[in-house]
Amino acid sequence: MYHLFKGLYYYATTKEEYSILILGLDNAGKTTLLEKIKSIYLPGVAAPKQGAQPPTVGQNMSTIPLPPPLPSIYLKLWDIGGQESLRNLWTQYYSSAHAIVFVVDSTDKPRIEECRNVLEIVVDAEATEGIPILMLANKQDRDESLEVEEIKEVFNKIAERLSARDSRVLPVSALTGTGVREAVEWLVTRIMMNKEYRPPLMR
Ligand SMILES: Nc1nc2c(ncn2[C@@H]2O[C@H](COP(=O)(O)OP(=O)(O)OP(=O)(O)O)[C@@H](O)[C@H]2O)c(=O)[nH]1
Numbered sequence: 001m002y003h004l005f006k007g008l009y010y011y012a013t014t015k016e017e018y019s020i021l022i023l024g025l026d027n028a029g030k031t032t033l034l035e036k037i038k039s040i041y042l043p044g045v046a047a048p049k050q051g052a053q054p055p056t057v058g059q060n061m062s063t064i065p066l067p068p069p070l071p072s073i074y075l076k077l078w079d080i081g082g083q084e085s086l087r088n089l090w091t092q093y094y095s096s097a098h099a100i101v102f103v104v105d106s107t108d109k110p111r112i113e114e115c116r117n118v119l120e121i122v123v124d125a126e127a128t129e130g131i132p133i134l135m136l137a138n139k140q141d142r143d144e145s146l147e148v149e150e151i152k153e154v155f156n157k158i159a160e161r162l163s164a165r166d167s168r169v170l171p172v173s174a175l176t177g178t179g180v181r182e183a184v185e186w187l188v189t190r191i192m193m194n195k196e197y198r199p200p201l202m203r
Pocket residue numbers: 024025026027028029030031032033049050051052053054055056057080081082083138139140141142172173174175176
């Protein structure tokens with residue numbers, strides 16, 4: 001009887017926890033995205049304002065219990081600094097990540113090739129094999145932003161590597177929130193579909 005109650009208690013009080021890595025060049029909008037997701041799913045958290053986030057030196061982490069009607073799981077979001085000198089830290093997070101969100105500044109045309117090269121390195125790393133990759137064409141609220149189709153073309157060049165993977169490109173504005181819920185919903189579906197390959201932690 002004790003074991004039955006213990007089992008029921010465990011079942012009622014634990015949830016699956018999935019880690020999501022938010023990567024991308026410096027100034028792409030990663031921290032703004034994290035803050036926006038927090039403001040949507042956590043009660044009482046204010047939405048981020050333009051220019052309010054200092055460049056990230058190190059990491060920010062937030063655990064979000066998803067509200068209904070989304071599945072009752074925790075998303076553990078890791079936002080890691082994108083400056084060149086910090087990018088070699090990213091690899092430490094790969095093996096425990098259940099998905100990668102790669103944020104692209106759609107207004108930063110001069111750095112779009114750099115962006116593609118950096119994504120290529122992430123995709124080619126052994127420890128990211130088999131996990132879903134979501135590319136976000138961010139800053140779509142700005143007039144001068146590249147369209148999502150143009151961003152897709154740039155990333156087509158690494159399509160062979162991505163073709164065997166679960167990947168998607170979605171347009172968003174981390175600042176206004178347009179597309180952010182859709183992005184989270186895509187991630188939730190894909191990490192749960194992939195849970196036999198990369199199982200969640202139980203918390
Ligand atoms: N217009 C617009 N500005 C944005 C958007 N997302 C981020 N920004 C702005 O872009 C700048 C950089 O945003 P951050 O979120 O700090 O960028 P980051 O990727 O975390 O940068 P690092 O921490 O240096 O890696 C800030 O001024 C943000 O307000 C967006 O969707 N639209």
